[in-house]
Amino acid sequence: MDIKFTQRPFYVKTMCVLVSLIALGYLIIVAKEILSPLVFSCLFSILLLPMASFFEYKLKLPRSAASMLSVILMLSAIGIVLYIIGSQLSSLANDWPQFRAQLDVTGQNLQQWIDARFHIDAAKQLNYVHSATSKALASSTTVVGATVLSLSSILLFLVFTFIYTFFFLLYRTLIMKFLISVFLEENKKMVFDIIEQVQYIIRKYIIGLLIEMAIVAAAVSIVFSLLGIKYALLLGLITGILNIIPYIGIFVALIISTLITFATATILTKVLLVIATMVVIHLIDSNIILPIVVGSKVRINALITVLGVIIGEMIWGISGMFLSIPVIAVLKIIFDRVESMKPWGIILGDEEKKQNRLAKKLTLRKKVSPA
Numbered sequence: 001m002d003i004k005f006t007q008r009p010f011y012v013k014t015m016c017v018l019v020s021l022i023a024l025g026y027l028i029i030v031a032k033e034i035l036s037p038l039v040f041s042c043l044f045s046i047l048l049l050p051m052a053s054f055f056e057y058k059l060k061l062p063r064s065a066a067s068m069l070s071v072i073l074m075l076s077a078i079g080i081v082l083y084i085i086g087s088q089l090s091s092l093a094n095d096w097p098q099f100r101a102q103l104d105v106t107g108q109n110l111q112q113w114i115d116a117r118f119h120i121d122a123a124k125q126l127n128y129v130h131s132a133t134s135k136a137l138a139s140s141t142t143v144v145g146a147t148v149l150s151l152s153s154i155l156l157f158l159v160f161t162f163i164y165t166f167f168f169l170l171y172r173t174l175i176m177k178f179l180i181s182v183f184l185e186e187n188k189k190m191v192f193d194i195i196e197q198v199q200y201i202i203r204k205y206i207i208g209l210l211i212e213m214a215i216v217a218a219a220v221s222i223v224f225s226l227l228g229i230k231y232a233l234l235l236g237l238i239t240g241i242l243n244i245i246p247y248i249g250i251f252v253a254l255i256i257s258t259l260i261t262f263a264t265a266t267i268l269t270k271v272l273l274v275i276a277t278m279v280v281i282h283l284i285d286s287n288i289i290l291p292i293v294v295g296s297k298v299r300i301n302a303l304i305t306v307l308g309v310i311i312g313e314m315i316w317g318i319s320g321m322f323l324s325i326p327v328i329a330v331l332k333i334i335f336d337r338v339e340s341m342k343p344w345g346i347i348l349g350d351e352e353k354k355q356n357r358l359a360k361k362l363t364l365r366k367k368v369s370p371a
Contacts, residue, residue, distance in 0.1 A: 029315055036319050037157055041164030043326055045172070046199050047206050048074060052169045067169035071162055081237065088234035095230075095264060157319075190337055197333050202326055208293045213240040215293075216285055223277050230264040239278070243285070245321045246305050250285075254278045300328055301350040 028035060048070040055066035168175065176195065183191050217240025224232035235257045242249035242256075254275065261274045300308075308328045312320030328348060335345030 025315070032316055036316055036323075037161040038164055039323055039327070040161045040319070041168055043202060043206060043323075044074065044161070044165040045168035046202050048165065048169060049172070049199070049203070064170055067166050070169060071166050074165075075162060085234065085237055088231055088237075092231055092234065092260070194334055194337055197337075198330050201329055201333060205326065205329060209244055212285065212289055212293050213243060215289055216240045216243050216281060219281055219284075220277070223281070224274070227270065227273050227277070229261055229270060229274060231260060235260065239281075246309055246325065248309055248321070250278070250282045300325065300332065300348055304328060304348050 051073070052063075052066045052070040055061045055069055056063050059066075061069070179195060180188050180191055217236045219236075220239045221232050221236030224235055229235065235253075238256055239250070239253040242253040245252075257274050257278060258271060262271050305325065305328075308324035309321050312322075312324030312327075314320070316323065332345050332348045335341040335348065
């Protein structure tokens, strides 16, 4: 079958690939509610596997107890972070009168600038704002309903994710046997190698991301505290969490930090200092922290990273943005070990330096070899 398929015209093979990708993409979008928590729980179970193994083999706990204890510890860590963010947000809500006053002053200055620049008086500007506000209020019921539905879906998503994580840890031996037994005997060694590499790379990648997140959050919080920025801890945590999303996350964190600082600070210089701090920390993170902590774990080029984040957001929303890089890393591991898919592994990877070194070696050999 493989020989017949390779002998077919290029456009036939291209059509088959495109149809397969369209069908697979459609199934992924339709099954989002099932697949998204499953993928997250798979990553969490890979991360928690050493801890569960320690509880099971070192402390002699039953596998069910070891798995449950690992999940509970992870929930506790996430709960502590959410509690800190929630307490900071409650304090931020107390400054709402100051927000309104700052926004009123900014709105008046903006009205004067528009009047002077575009010759549109304040009355016309207010009429436009009132019409836009009435349209927004007309759909407020829909917005509130969608928000409540979104919160309930997030809660269900988290519940099912942690339940799946527990079951993945509990039945990990059964899942491993199933994955190996699905393939032919001559491919079992390669399948086992792929599974082991996926576990190793993903675990190291997630640990690297967590370390990077902690470093960035601590750096932003410390610098903002030294600069006298209000809610430095909250802005540091937000920046660290959003920094997990490549390129886009730091931009969103910059906007949030700038807006909060603008609303709470009376001096414009602090806003400029916040922007400069975020840019400098991002440059240090991208060029020093990321290559050392994370870059050695997953070699994916920047173009594929950006495309993966965008496509992930289009398919699964915010969860797709977080999952895009781990999924691409898993695909690269598979592509690098399957002969017919190695070209796809090349396009996903960041092997330019290795290729340059190889080209230099070949050039030197040609020069050294006799004519």
